[in-house]
Amino acid sequence: MMMNFVDRVLNAPKPYFPVWNLLDTDGYKITMLYYIWKYYRDVKVVFELINRDKHIPVAEVVDEWELRAALNHMLDLRLTRTEMTLINGTNVYHQRMFPDEFITFLANFRLGPYELSREGNQYHLRFPADWPYASMWEIYAMAIVMDLYFFSLERRMSRSELTEVYARAVVRHYDELRAIKANPNIMLIEGGTRRRHNYDWHKFTLEAGREILGQQLTGTSNLRLAFKYDMEWKGTSGHELQMVTNALVDDPKEKIAMQYKVCAEWQSLYGPGLRVMLPDTFMSDQFFRNAPDDLLRDWAASRQDSGDPFKYGDEIVIPEYTKRGIDPCSKIIIFSDGNKAKIMDEIERHFHGRGISRFLQGTFFTNNFGGLHPNPDACVPGLAPLTWKEVYKPFSLVCKVVEASGRPCVKLSDNPAKATGPKKAVEESLAVFGADHRVLQEVLV
Amino acid sequence: MMMNFVDRVLNAPKPYFPVWNLLDTDGYKITMLYYIWKYYRDVKVVFELINRDKHIPVAEVVDEWELRAALNHMLDLRLTRTEMTLINGTNVYHQRMFPDEFITFLANFRLGPYELSREGNQYHLRFPADWPYASMWEIYAMAIVMDLYFFSLERRMSRSELTEVYARAVVRHYDELRAIKANPNIMLIEGGTRRRHNYDWHKFTLEAGREILGQQLTGTSNLRLAFKYDMEWKGTSGHELQMVTNALVDDPKEKIAMQYKVCAEWQSLYGPGLRVMLPDTFMSDQFFRNAPDDLLRDWAASRQDSGDPFKYGDEIVIPEYTKRGIDPCSKIIIFSDGNKAKIMDEIERHFHGRGISRFLQGTFFTNNFGGLHPNPDACVPGLAPLTWKEVYKPFSLVCKVVEASGRPCVKLSDNPAKATGPKKAVEESLAVFGADHRVLQEVLV
Numbered sequence: 101m102m103m104n105f106v107d108r109v110l111n112a113p114k115p116y117f118p119v120w121n122l123l124d125t126d127g128y129k130i131t132m133l134y135y136i137w138k139y140y141r142d143v144k145v146v147f148e149l150i151n152r153d154k155h156i157p158v159a160e161v162v163d164e165w166e167l168r169a170a171l172n173h174m175l176d177l178r179l180t181r182t183e184m185t186l187i188n189g190t191n192v193y194h195q196r197m198f199p200d201e202f203i204t205f206l207a208n209f210r211l212g213p214y215e216l217s218r219e220g221n222q223y224h225l226r227f228p229a230d231w232p233y234a235s236m237w238e239i240y241a242m243a244i245v246m247d248l249y250f251f252s253l254e255r256r257m258s259r260s261e262l263t264e265v266y267a268r269a270v271v272r273h274y275d276e277l278r279a280i281k282a283n284p285n286i287m288l289i290e291g292g293t294r295r296r297h298n299y300d301w302h303k304f305t306l307e308a309g310r311e312i313l314g315q316q317l318t319g320t321s322n323l324r325l326a327f328k329y330d331m332e333w334k335g336t337s338g339h340e341l342q343m344v345t346n347a348l349v350d351d352p353k354e355k356i357a358m359q360y361k362v363c364a365e366w367q368s369l370y371g372p373g374l375r376v377m378l379p380d381t382f383m384s385d386q387f388f389r390n391a392p393d394d395l396l397r398d399w400a401a402s403r404q405d406s407g408d409p410f411k412y413g414d415e416i417v418i419p420e421y422t423k424r425g426i427d428p429c430s431k432i433i434i435f436s437d438g439n440k441a442k443i444m445d446e447i448e449r450h451f452h453g454r455g456i457s458r459f460l461q462g463t464f465f466t467n468n469f470g471g472l473h474p475n476p477d478a479c480v481p482g483l484a485p486l487t488w489k490e491v492y493k494p495f496s497l498v499c500k501v502v503e504a505s506g507r508p509c510v511k512l513s514d515n516p517a518k519a520t521g522p523k524k525a526v527e528e529s530l531a532v533f534g535a536d537h538r539v540l541q542e543v544l545v
Numbered sequence: 546m547m548m549n550f551v552d553r554v555l556n557a558p559k560p561y562f563p564v565w566n567l568l569d570t571d572g573y574k575i576t577m578l579y580y581i582w583k584y585y586r587d588v589k590v591v592f593e594l595i596n597r598d599k600h601i602p603v604a605e606v607v608d609e610w611e612l613r614a615a616l617n618h619m620l621d622l623r624l625t626r627t628e629m630t631l632i633n634g635t636n637v638y639h640q641r642m643f644p645d646e647f648i649t650f651l652a653n654f655r656l657g658p659y660e661l662s663r664e665g666n667q668y669h670l671r672f673p674a675d676w677p678y679a680s681m682w683e684i685y686a687m688a689i690v691m692d693l694y695f696f697s698l699e700r701r702m703s704r705s706e707l708t709e710v711y712a713r714a715v716v717r718h719y720d721e722l723r724a725i726k727a728n729p730n731i732m733l734i735e736g737g738t739r740r741r742h743n744y745d746w747h748k749f750t751l752e753a754g755r756e757i758l759g760q761q762l763t764g765t766s767n768l769r770l771a772f773k774y775d776m777e778w779k780g781t782s783g784h785e786l787q788m789v790t791n792a793l794v795d796d797p798k799e800k801i802a803m804q805y806k807v808c809a810e811w812q813s814l815y816g817p818g819l820r821v822m823l824p825d826t827f828m829s830d831q832f833f834r835n836a837p838d839d840l841l842r843d844w845a846a847s848r849q850d851s852g853d854p855f856k857y858g859d860e861i862v863i864p865e866y867t868k869r870g871i872d873p874c875s876k877i878i879i880f881s882d883g884n885k886a887k888i889m890d891e892i893e894r895h896f897h898g899r900g901i902s903r904f905l906q907g908t909f910f911t912n913n914f915g916g917l918h919p920n921p922d923a924c925v926p927g928l929a930p931l932t933w934k935e936v937y938k939p940f941s942l943v944c945k946v947v948e949a950s951g952r953p954c955v956k957l958s959d960n961p962a963k964a965t966g967p968k969k970a971v972e973e974s975l976a977v978f979g980a981d982h983r984v985l986q987e988v989l990v
Contacts, residue, residue, distance in 0.1 A: 189634020330625045
């Protein structure tokens with residue numbers, strides 16, 4: 101099995117295609133696509149791939165020619181008949197999810213264009229299109245760049261180095277799974293498609309996870325793998341919904357109200373299982389404080405994606421539910437920010453009996469390769485003076501909407517290091533929403 | 546590729562499982578299941594596996610222990626989450642096909658019991674259960690027995706014999722496909738699941754068919770392979786609907802009317818694409834003669850499954866449509882009885898411009914192995930004095946309903962050699978429906 105991962109690198113064709121299937125994405129891109137198509141299909145947006153870690157010289161590692169080949173390949177893809185049947189038949193929350201008109205739209209769907217240029221040792225990769233056609237690029241673009249980055253580095257390794265790296269990665273994955281298993285109250289969703297090591301490794305981590313974790317692994321966010329392994333697919337929604345809609349209005353009061361209009365529109369499309377707030381786009385504190393009673397009462401869950409998870413529960417969510425007369429123990433918090441077994445265990449124990457905690461594990465599930473090279477201080481061939489330790493690790497790659505109808509899009513987040521948007525727009529946004537409760541933290545992935 | 550077929554036999558485990566998936570069946574079993582579940586779910590029936598060719602000593606070739614293992618394996622199967630999603634999402638005829646209540650029934654579906662005994666050199670295999678649970682056995686039981694039969698014979702061959710047999714079968718399949726291709730008006734559905742050589746061979750024949758025939762291969766009847774190869778699944782309905790419902794009524798007039806009541810019930814469930822008459826259960830001549838105008842007008846097609854295909858068109862279908870003022874060129878005839886390229890070409894040319902002919906090819910697509918053994922006159926090890934020529938060929942295996950609510954079920958067919966039912970019941974049925982237009986023919990498969 102490990103030899104397969106090694107031979108896979110040594111025998112790979114060039115160009116190498118990290119993604120070759122439109123279902124190979126997070127399911128939430130499809131639920132968001134329906135929302136976007138329904139309410140905002142004509143809004144022109146720009147998505148942009150952003151490497152937050154400038155020490156990682158992506159453009160020196162990944163061939164531009166090979167990256168273009170992988171991106172061009174995506175432009176040719178359509179959803180197949182069987183894939184359409186699967187989407188059409190999906191009713192995980194006990195109702196038919198998508199109307200025929202949207203199914204027809206999906207059957208004809210193809211991705212919008214991309215724009216790629218090189219700036220120093222980074223790529224500048226943008227997706228300007230009507231929102232539905234740009235949005236769908238998010239996961240594909242990230243998975244392609246992350247996979248090509250690792251793959252291009254691994255091509256510089258010897259068979260022996262590869263064998264050791266993959267053996268260590270297998271051991272680390274099992275260790276992590278057993279550590280999760282040790283606390284049977286940790287309920288986990290695998291959500292690591294976007295920054296995975298590669299598709300075959302993703303499959304391996306999920307198979308091992310099913311075997312070790314059993315019922316503790318409640319699903320995967322990846323549509324293709326959910327169907328392949330007969331698992332439930334799980335998804336919430338992403339920041340883009342708040343970021344785009346907020347850029348469309350000017351008045352501060354409208355901006356605050358828009359956060360909840362999005363929720364109301366979403367609720368008109370989806371049942372209870374998909375009603376998960378994502379409050380940190382403009383900071384969770386104000387989101388909860390300003391939220392209408394019925395939103396807090398009717399929605400089952402919120403997702404914590406930045407800032408301090410303990411403060412999120414102790415100082416924002418539990419007090420606000422309590423103040424409104426809602427039992428926090430009837431509500432779920434999905435923690436999705438850089439999870440590892442240790443922090444999940446601490447969070448689960450901390451909130452045990454005071455709220456329902458659930459976890460989404462991404463990069464540390466599907467790409468836990470940091471520090472695995474056996475000669476960490478050796479220079480990487482062709483990249484000297486950079487060493488393996490400095491470059492052979494997952495990094496903080498995101499694909500975010502940066503512009504909507506010609507206006508800048510902003511995400512404040514509960515951690516200023518995770519904020520996105522031009523400085524002036526971020527400051528204007530802070531003036532609207534306030535700046536309390538943001539905690540500067542190191543961003544791991 | 547050919548070596549795979551050979552090694553597959555030489556390295557096979559014992560017991561060998563020919564079918565291990567509930568979707569590995571003809572789609573018409575699911576459309577019929579919905580009909581049966583909707584209208585007749587409590588009718589107690591008995592299905593029976595019948596080998597019409599008593600020269601084929603099935604019970605001497607196939608181990609009872611291995612047959613039981615394969616049948617027992619089916620009892621454990623359920624439709625998986627992904628398979629349910631596929632069925633739920635199926636809308637090939639541009640409408641959602643199945644209501645939620647039936648989907649829930651399917652999600653909990655498991656096969657009814659079987660009864661197996663040996664009588665001389667034949668097996669007696671029966672499925673007594675409520676109609677839905679017995680009906681679904683049809684394809685699985687046939688595919689299991691046919692596959693185990695060939696597999697058990699091939700275990701007696703040498704590597705060299707197997708290599709030659711499979712190479713010849715590959716060549717024959719391509720020859721047949723090219724002969725079909727030579728007449729681009731032949732439009733074909735693959736429908737050979739029930740008597741296929743084995744699952745892997747079935748996949749090969751379908752892949753080759755797609756490559757050679759292109760658009761001339763319009764679909765497959767097999768649900769699992771349709772989804773696997775992203776093909777359209779095609780299906781009509783089987784004789785059981787007429788046979789069971791007819792056994793439930795006594796009065797001759799009611800028996801005649803019941804044929805059309807079934808059609809009306811079917812029409813209430815399915816759109817135009819699935820409205821295909823199967824008139825030969827009680828002989829096509831009387832079916833067309835007695836049919837109400839709106840049935841002939843509204844239903845797009847009929848299926849010819851026994852008797853003389855030329856007389857079916859020339860003396861029954863075309864005259865009756867014409868007499869009712871319906872243009873025969875607007876109607877489809879699906880010829881499904883023992884098709885090979887030569888006869889399909891003759892039929893297509895014969896009816897060209899006078900009606901629309903379509904073809905369903907079964908056994909000669911997926912199990913065209915008759916006469917392929919390189920030493921036809923040698924005795925089969927363990928079966929002397931029987932020779933390869935006598936036993937190594939597909940044979941006329943059917944799985945038919947024989948009893949409904951304690952009454953015998955009858956099929957007259959347009960060829961007396963294909964009639965099923967006890968002699969007395971057949972005679973009574975002939976008295977009701979008449980005996981004209983039946984032509985005794987050799988039954989090939």
